[in-house]
Amino acid sequence: MAEIVIDAVRKAFGPVVALESVSLRVADGEFLALLGPSGCGKTTLLRIIAGLETQTSGRVLIGGQDVSALPPRKRGLAMVFQNYAVFPHMTVAENVGFGLRMSGADKAHIARQVAQVAALLQIEPYLQRYPGQLSGGQRQRVAVARALAIEPAVLLMDEPLSNLDALLRLEMRAELKGVLQAAGTTTVYVTHDQTEAMGLADRIAVLHAGRIVQIDRPTDIYRNPATRFVGSFVGSPPMNFLTLPVANGHVELGSLRLASPTNAATVVMGVRGEDLEITAPGTGFPFAVRVVEPMGSHTLLTGSVTGQMIRVVAPSDSRPAPGDVLHVRPLQGHVSWMDAATGAALETKNR
């Protein structure tokens, strides 16, 4: 078990800056997700923690020890790779026991440990098979088992579920959470899938263009995005944004009159689709429905407000027709305000 401290780590590949002075503290036993679109630097950061990439400047500390100059094998960590990197020329048992063999553990201990993690990840029937004889999901389990077998202080995972089909991903996600909670390992998990990050992590660090734009608990990230980017990246459907004119410290939207946190000419109002309720005419703002998608658990309505596109998550029994004009209003306290120019969240009084 160990705490990870990333201290002002910067990484440039020639003239291209992949990470701009990132600082981050992952508590002992914490599960932190690094979330962001491709090219945001999340995998680079993970590889720097692992020692597979060298930072241009800054330090990495694991368990209080500066490991910046140490090769991966001396950092006391385990990693699950995106394409699993399960060795094709070794049996499942040899793969799972690989880390322990390299550390010179005795055979009895290796056998015990392999049997234990194999049971945990339900790969006992395949221990004598080769990875080439397994399905993608089974290989994924072998990769996780190999990582857990060495009882690492730190576990790094690089998009471990992205090569699985949707159903298997859901299943593995729940299983992974259970297994890792029981192990209590400090985990850094890289993903571009916000539902994965939301479901698994204690905290999420959202990366954008080489910077951490927000680091918080999943619900806080979801409710109070620090920037317009975070609001649009986290959550499905993404947060709705309406750019509105400010007059006398207020914005007017239909029959709503809301206090604006800024006196700039315009402000961006952010509100989640499920935080918009359909209401009686005269109490909200008009919403012209264009597309109706019945999703089973809810109905997704896409339409426009003052010419700007938004999505409303309506109850599943709500079936307006395209072309209908509904009236909607945000739930009390579920509105975010962003600076129209920078996209940064603004302090609000009505929250």
Next chain:
Amino acid sequence: MRNTRLAPYLLIAPSLLFLAVLFLVPLVQTVALAFQADGPGGAAWSTANFARMAGDLNFADAIINTFEIVVIVVPLQLCLALGMAMMLRHVQRGRDIVLWIWSIPLGISDLAAGLVWLAILTDQGYLNTVLNWLGVVKGPQSWLSYETPIALLAAIVVAEAWRATAIVLVILVAGVQLVPKEYGEAADVFGATPWQRFTKIMLPLLKPSIQTALILRTVLAFEMFAIVLSLGGRNFPVLVSEAFTWQYANQNFGVAAAYAVVVMVISLAATLVYLLALRTPPEQR
């Protein structure tokens, strides 16, 4: 439907025909020639050619010399090429240029290569000039005569290593590129030292390429001829140079054919050994 099924066979037919006419037919003829001898009633099946070959003074030398070279040169080339391929992985810039320079000997014919090394190693060659200048030897010193068999063998080994290591290298470099770098990274993360990464991960995963390179190199090493002839002449008989001598100097085509058959059988046996010893089971691919 019938046409599309036939098409692939029709397309490869010319190459098959070409090989059959220009390879299989001469092969059968050579084997037949080796096993025929002139008897009282004209040519008859016999092993006389082989008896004559085995009874020849040079035969034992040719066998020993050939195997000596193969046993020294092939492992040496494999080790050199592996080392070069591993080093090349860490070259960031100018990788192609390094590979290109290393492959230059591939473009030189083995006779030309033999003559280059002859110019270096002959009595009044570059080596003796340098050694003389350094004061190591006085006057011309012979390295390539029958009186200096070790020096002669060493010269042939060096020349052969210089000439043909590149082909092993090219095959291995292609193989290394097929090994995903995540395997090495995973081994690194899980505690393997650089040497362990090489022996436990890279070597086993390179096995198919090593197999190809060894088969190719060994077969060609058994057929080595021009370099040996240019450096050693008749002082260093090998199987193929003996076949050449019997064919052209002695004008005995039967014994020459017997040598050819011996070389072929040895090559086939070596290939078979590699195929079995370095087999990669399909489930481990």
